[in-house]
Amino acid sequence: MKQPTTKRGFSGKLGYVLATAGSAVGLGNIWRFPYLAAKYGGGAFLLVYIILALTFGYAMIMSETALGRMTGKSPVGAFSRFSRRGLVRAGGWINAVIPILIVPYYSVIGGWVLHYLLGYLRGQSAAMADDAFFTAFLASPLMMELCFLAFALMTMLVIFSGVQHGIERVSKIMMPVLVVLSLIVVGYSVTRPGALAGVRYFLIPDFRSFSLMTFVSALGQMFYSLSIAMGILITFGSYTGRDVNIESTTAQVEIFDTLIAILAGLMIIPAVFAFSGGDAAALNKGPALMFVTLPKVFSSMGGAWIGILFFLLVLLAALTSSVSLAESACATFEDELGWSRPRSAALMSVILVGLGSLSCLGFNLLSGVTPMGMDILSFFDFLTNSVMMPVAAAAICLLILFVIGLDRMETEISSSSPFRRRRVYRIVIRYFALVLLAVILISSLADAFGLIHI
Numbered sequence: 001m002k003q004p005t006t007k008r009g010f011s012g013k014l015g016y017v018l019a020t021a022g023s024a025v026g027l028g029n030i031w032r033f034p035y036l037a038a039k040y041g042g043g044a045f046l047l048v049y050i051i052l053a054l055t056f057g058y059a060m061i062m063s064e065t066a067l068g069r070m071t072g073k074s075p076v077g078a079f080s081r082f083s084r085r086g087l088v089r090a091g092g093w094i095n096a097v098i099p100i101l102i103v104p105y106y107s108v109i110g111g112w113v114l115h116y117l118l119g120y121l122r123g124q125s126a127a128m129a130d131d132a133f134f135t136a137f138l139a140s141p142l143m144m145e146l147c148f149l150a151f152a153l154m155t156m157l158v159i160f161s162g163v164q165h166g167i168e169r170v171s172k173i174m175m176p177v178l179v180v181l182s183l184i185v186v187g188y189s190v191t192r193p194g195a196l197a198g199v200r201y202f203l204i205p206d207f208r209s210f211s212l213m214t215f216v217s218a219l220g221q222m223f224y225s226l227s228i229a230m231g232i233l234i235t236f237g238s239y240t241g242r243d244v245n246i247e248s249t250t251a252q253v254e255i256f257d258t259l260i261a262i263l264a265g266l267m268i269i270p271a272v273f274a275f276s277g278g279d280a281a282a283l284n285k286g287p288a289l290m291f292v293t294l295p296k297v298f299s300s301m302g303g304a305w306i307g308i309l310f311f312l313l314v315l316l317a318a319l320t321s322s323v324s325l326a327e328s329a330c331a332t333f334e335d336e337l338g339w340s341r342p343r344s345a346a347l348m349s350v351i352l353v354g355l356g357s358l359s360c361l362g363f364n365l366l367s368g369v370t371p372m373g374m375d376i377l378s379f380f381d382f383l384t385n386s387v388m389m390p391v392a393a394a395a396i397c398l399l400i401l402f403v404i405g406l407d408r409m410e411t412e413i414s415s416s417s418p419f420r421r422r423r424v425y426r427i428v429i430r431y432f433a434l435v436l437l438a439v440i441l442i443s444s445l446a447d448a449f450g451l452i453h454i
């Protein structure tokens with residue numbers, strides 16, 4: 001198929017790789033990955049995660065990027081390029097709507113990170129070690145809203161600047177800074193007394209701690225972390241040309257994303273071990289691990305500066321991801337409504353402030369509103385990542401299998417470079433993808449209805 005020309009686009013391969021890595025590396029790596037790994041078996045979780053990323057994750061990233069590049073369009077346009085049937089268009093829309101719903105609640109968590117960074121900068125390290133710090137913050141609608149709005153504003157400023165001047169330039173600066181900051185924090189964390197037991201727990205697989213939940217949670221985390229089925233990779237694929245070797249850039253993004261997740265595990269898990277001696281209650285903290293347990297660890301280590309560095313790095317990572325989510329949403333508005341970038345960005349800003357404020361208020365003024373027994377933020381997370389994401393990914397696989405055809409995908413991928421892992425790609429998409437997606441959907445629903453505990 002002829003490559004359609006778009007006015008938006010990355011300036012070259014480096015811009016594309018860094019922006020895609022920036023979209024992948026985010027709260028998923030630093031906040032979510034370590035608490036899941038701590039809870040579900042450390043090294044066993046890590047191993048399963050890597051195997052899934054190299055097979056299933058690899059095939060999904062390749063598919064989305066190729067789909068974007070082939071059509072030059074964001075998700076809805078990309079899907080409807082192959083068929084005008086309603087069901088096919090619906091597949092595009094579900095991929096397009098996901099980032100629109102994620103960016104608001106993601107920015108609320110970004111606001112929490114900002115609040116912690118400011119707390120360390122103001123020298124509140126001791127106060128932040130108290131559980132009351134987080135609960136008092138959640139209970140204050142004004143503080144929550146202000147932090148959220150500040151984070152949302154940073155995100156939208158980048159979006160208003162366009163692709164090359166916005167997302168590409170920001171990623172080129174932030175990604176290297178992120179790596180340097182990560183290495184400093186890891187160096188500090190693993191050299192604390194007692195931390196080595198944590199390094200061992202995290203890096204050496206012990207299959208006695210393997211369970212079905214290890215597999216299911218690693219599978220869901222892989223989608224989250226690599227930004228699969230979020231519309232982002234299709235959109236970014238549409239910004240690239242045939243000078244980009246999709247296979248090698250996919251490998252680079254996966255390696256970078258997994259490396260940062262491992263570094264985040266090495267920042268947090270050994271520090272928690274040094275603090276608690278590997279106590280199961282500390283390791284099972286879940287989402288609170290970063291906001292409640294870690295400040296205690298930092299304060300016991302007596303270094304406020306480590307708190308500053310850590311939360312600065314989380315902020316940068318979260319920002320590049322929220323920018324990518326918003327970019328994907330704006331591209332849909334531009335393509336489907338024919339709107340200019342400022343107008344699309346303005347619409348995204350309105351949705352962002354509206355839905356994000358609802359998530360903020362869900363912890364205080366609207367705490368009585370609990371869809372499916374969850375607070376509003378958790379509900380949006382559940383709806384997008386547990387329900388819509390597997391359906392969106394299945395829509396991509398079905399489009400490839402039954403409308404486009406695997407051969408045509410291969411032709412697209414190999415148009416810019418030899419396709420080395422063709423067999424892995426075919427086997428995953430043809431035989432495994434739909435089954436694994438059904439596993440994610442069923443297990444998340446079973447978890448939400450209290451039948452199992454993820």
Ligand code: PFF
Nearest residue numbers: 024026027028224225227321
């Ligand atoms: N992959 C990014 C992260 O790990 O934070 C971006 C992202 C993906 C954000 C999925 C939110 C989300 F639900």
